[in-house]
Amino acid sequence: xxxxxxxxxxxxxxxxxxxxxxxxxxxxxxxxxxxxxxxxxxxxxxxxxxxxxxxxxxxxxxxxxxxxxxxxxxxxxxxxxxxxxxxxxxxxxxxxxxxxxxxxxxxxxxxxxxxxxxxxxxxxxxxxxxxxxxxxxxxxxxxxxxxxxxxxxxxxxxxxxxxxxxxxxxxxxxxxxxxxxxxxxxxxxxxxxxxxxxxxxxxxxxxxxxxxxxxxxxxxxxxxxxxxxxxxxxxxxxxxxxxxxxxxxxxxxxxxxxxxxxxxxxxxxxxxxxxxxxxxxxxxxxxxxxxxxxxxxxxxxxxxxxxxxxxxxxxxx
Amino acid sequence: xxxxxxxxxxxxxxxxxxxxxxxxxxxxxxxxxxxxxxxxxxxxxxxxxxxxxxxxxxxxxxxxxxxxxxxxxxxxxxxxxxxxxxxxxxxxxxxxxxxxxxxxxxxxxxxxxxxxxxxxxxxxxxxxxxxxxxxxxxxxxxxxxxxxxxxxxxxxxxxxxxxxxxxxxxxxxxxxxxxxxxxxxxxxxxxxxxxxxxxxxxxxxxxxxxxxxxxxxxxxxxxxxxxxxxxxxxxxxxxxxxxxxxxxxxxxxxxxxxxxxxxxxxxxxxxxxxxxxxxxxxxxxxxxxxxxxxx
Numbered sequence: 001x002x003x004x005x006x007x008x009x010x011x012x013x014x015x016x017x018x019x020x021x022x023x024x025x026x027x028x029x030x031x032x033x034x035x036x037x038x039x040x041x042x043x044x045x046x047x048x049x050x051x052x053x054x055x056x057x058x059x060x061x062x063x064x065x066x067x068x069x070x071x072x073x074x075x076x077x078x079x080x081x082x083x084x085x086x087x088x089x090x091x092x093x094x095x096x097x098x099x100x101x102x103x104x105x106x107x108x109x110x111x112x113x114x115x116x117x118x119x120x121x122x123x124x125x126x127x128x129x130x131x132x133x134x135x136x137x138x139x140x141x142x143x144x145x146x147x148x149x150x151x152x153x154x155x156x157x158x159x160x161x162x163x164x165x166x167x168x169x170x171x172x173x174x175x176x177x178x179x180x181x182x183x184x185x186x187x188x189x190x191x192x193x194x195x196x197x198x199x200x201x202x203x204x205x206x207x208x209x210x211x212x213x214x215x216x217x218x219x220x221x222x223x224x225x226x227x228x229x230x231x232x233x234x235x236x237x238x239x240x241x242x243x244x245x246x247x248x249x250x251x252x253x254x255x256x257x258x259x260x261x262x263x264x265x266x267x268x269x270x271x272x273x274x275x276x277x278x279x280x281x282x283x284x285x286x287x288x289x290x291x292x293x294x295x296x297x298x299x300x301x302x303x304x305x306x307x308x309x310x311x312x313x314x315x316x317x
Numbered sequence: 318x319x320x321x322x323x324x325x326x327x328x329x330x331x332x333x334x335x336x337x338x339x340x341x342x343x344x345x346x347x348x349x350x351x352x353x354x355x356x357x358x359x360x361x362x363x364x365x366x367x368x369x370x371x372x373x374x375x376x377x378x379x380x381x382x383x384x385x386x387x388x389x390x391x392x393x394x395x396x397x398x399x400x401x402x403x404x405x406x407x408x409x410x411x412x413x414x415x416x417x418x419x420x421x422x423x424x425x426x427x428x429x430x431x432x433x434x435x436x437x438x439x440x441x442x443x444x445x446x447x448x449x450x451x452x453x454x455x456x457x458x459x460x461x462x463x464x465x466x467x468x469x470x471x472x473x474x475x476x477x478x479x480x481x482x483x484x485x486x487x488x489x490x491x492x493x494x495x496x497x498x499x500x501x502x503x504x505x506x507x508x509x510x511x512x513x514x515x516x517x518x519x520x521x522x523x524x525x526x527x528x529x530x531x532x533x534x535x536x537x538x539x540x541x542x543x544x545x546x547x548x549x550x551x552x553x554x555x556x557x558x559x560x561x562x563x564x565x566x567x568x569x570x571x572x573x574x575x576x577x578x579x580x581x582x583x584x585x586x587x588x589x590x591x592x593x594x595x596x597x598x599x600x601x602x603x604x605x606x607x608x609x610x611x612x
Contacts, residue, residue: 017514026515027436034427034446034486037419041461042449042483057463096350101352103335108349111341119353121599126356128595128602130544132562133584135357140366148362151377189356190606197607246453249546266456269371274459275551287456290585299453 003186010151040133050283050291059278070285080286083264090180090265091245097184098240099233102191107225109192110199120193127189137180142168142254170263175255179263183252191236199225234303242297246290362590366581367392374578392578393586396569402583404557405564410590411561412474413542421531423482424489429519431490431533432497433505443494445610450487457483458551465552476552477560481542488541489534492605496530497523533605536598543591561587 019025053070057063076082109120126134141147144167153159159166168178202225210220248267251257257264257272264272266286274283365373368388373380380386396402427446431439465476500523508518524531549560556568565583569576595602 020516021514023434024436027430027434027439030430030434031442032426032427033423034490037423037479037482037486038446038449041464041480042457045457045460045464046452048463049456052460052463087610104348105352108345108352111345113345113349117599119349120603121596123356124352124595124599124603125360125592128540128591129360129588130546130562130591132544132546132566133363133587134359136565136580136584137363140355140575140581141359141362143575143577146375146377148382148576164418185356187361188352193603194607197603242451244452246455248455249562250552252546270459271547271551272447275462280459280463284459286457290456294451294453294456298448 018122025167051289052281053288054285055281057280057284059147059275059280063281066281070282074282074285074289079261079264080269083261083266083269083286084289086263087245087265087267089176089181090247091241094180094183094187094244095237095241097180097197098187098191098244099237101184102188103195105192106195106199109196120196124189124193126186127193131186131249134186135182135250138178138185139254142178144168144170169255170259172259175259175263179251179254182254183244183247186250187240187244191240194232194236195229199231202228230296231310238297242294244295245293340525348584363581363585366577367585368580370499371578392582395579396582396586399570400407400579401557401559401564402561402586405559405561406586406590408474408558409543409560409562409587412477413539415474415478416485416542417476417535417538420482420485421491421535424484424493424534425519425524425531427486428490428493428497429523432494433502433523434515446487450491452482452483454484454545454547458547461548472554473554473556475560477542477545477548480548480552481545485538485541489538492534492537493530494529496527500526529601529604532598536594536602537605539594540591540602573604 004211020029052063052067054067055063056069105123109116109123113119141149144150144165147168149168150159150165153166167174169175206224207220210224215223246267247265248271251263251265251268252271255263259269261269266289270283270286272283273286274280277283304305363387364385368390369385370387370389370391373386430436431443431446459481462471465471465480470476470479504522504526505518508522513521544562545560546562549563550567553559553563556564559568561583565580565587569580569583
């Protein structure tokens with residue numbers, strides 16, 4: 001139809017103009033920039049990375065196919081297994097803490113507090129600021145000699161003198177917990193603001209109805225808030241798990257995997273082996289080993305989205 | 318809280334009028350204050366350290382660590398005049414602006430095609446773009462570094478301008494698809510009947526109506542590019558090419574003796590542009606953050 005009109009307005013429409021009104025041609029043209037960039041810089045490297053995991057590529061030398069050798073050597077590699085343990089531990093603990101505290105903060109912000117918009121804006125700051133730069137601040141806060149935590153502990157009489165200061169980043173378990181605290185600090189705002197958006201869609205009349213039926217505060221939370229929040233919680237959880245599992249910046253900035261490679265995550269270990277170490281093949285193998293987990297997280301997200309659609313449909317009926 | 322004065326909040330207050338003030342202080346205000354203190358403390362600490370002279374920095378017995386007795390600009394001066402910091406700022410700004418512009422351009426066209434032209438397979442493409450968002454940079458940087466090297470753009474701004482869209486385009490497209498869907502289809506039909514071409518419709522009708530979405534996507538893309546670290550660390554090597562996060566971490570940390578004053582000054586100055594930018598568009602930022610999750 002549009003072509004007919006174009007013909008009426010212009011006696012001799014150029015073939016180019018007619019081509020631009022063809023939906024298929026136009027679709028291809030419109031998809032072209034995004035598709036080119038994503039195919040060249042995302043899909044191709046994804047495949048290349050998996051392939052490189054099966055080669056002995058080093059910096060400046062394309063590798064030859066060596067089968068599963070990289071994976072066999074990783075299988076006997078204690079540092080690799082420690083990094084897998086660290087990644088899982090880091091993800092599980094940090095995610096639980098982020099969601100517990102984030103949900104609490106969202107519930108607090110959902111109250112009628114003064115300066116709500118301002119507070120909400122401030123709360124997001126840890127998420128806005130470049131992670132590496134706030135990680136540097138944490139590094140300084142954790143400093144064992146001049147760090148502020150050491151000073152506070154001394155003031156409270158918990159440590160006596162310099163010699164007994166807690167070395168936050170120098171002992172493996174201290175360092176792991178310090179990293180988790182920094183990650184939780186950075187992750188709370190994202191979780192809280194997303195869940196707050198979810199909370200605001202819950203109609204107050206549901207709470208009133210529950211209260212009239214005799215539900216106490218805990219029951220209102222458990223049987224009204226949680227089920228209503230579930231769809232958005234599932235999506236935020238997936239994103240959070242995904243980004244925590246593949247985290248790189250915080251660990252690289254604060255401990256660089258130290259002391260003695262005990263706090264490496266899979267991402268930082270892959271970097272260390274591939275770029276400074278030069279062993280691109282093995283680094284790619286470590287990265288590839290992260291993919292199965294990501295697939296599981298994605299499927300989880302997909303079903304979370306599905307359930308949300310179903311719930312929206314059910315509510316409209 | 319009086320409902321009449323704050324009608325905007327009325328829908329979210331619900332039964333809170335039942336809470337008495339002392340109860341609210343314990344259950345809401347005190348925990349909220351603690352949250353704010355903990356969330357903001359690292360920034361306060363960054364600021365305090367930046368303006369402290371070195372003798373105060375390491376001497377807690379004569380000076381209260383939480384306050385500055387004689388503020389100094391020495392750390393900032395050292396940063397601006399004795400390091401490549403201004404160059405890093407310029408690099409980061411250039412890369413963030415170019416990567417954002419490129420991503421928004423590609424995303425607008427893709428989102429319009431998926432939601433409005435409805436070609437065959439548009440649904441599948443939409444889902445694939447969402448999946449692309451879930452591919453983290455941590456598993457792409459090794460093969461990408463080979464690719465970047467092979468294209469001859471290693472250690473240039475282009476290495477980042479072309480790779481940042483891999484995570485910006487999926488996000489922006491997904492966000493803009495939501496905005497485009499909210500624009501009534503009838504508007505475009507009217508324009509079609511009046512003889513407008515598809516490109517005119519996109520340029521003169523859809524885009525002006527989607528300005529809030531464009532701003533949201535732009536701000537988010539800008540902050541994401543400003544904060545990116547792993548690609549910048551892997552694809553840049555010379556000092557004068559680095560971005561702020563990489564430069565501060567790799568160039569200002571010298572040996573075992575950390576110059577916390579200038580490090581914190583670097584962190585503070587590197588954070589300020591995004592924070593200022595963010596403060597102008599908080600609402601857009603929040604809506605893009607939550608919109609992308611709810612979509």
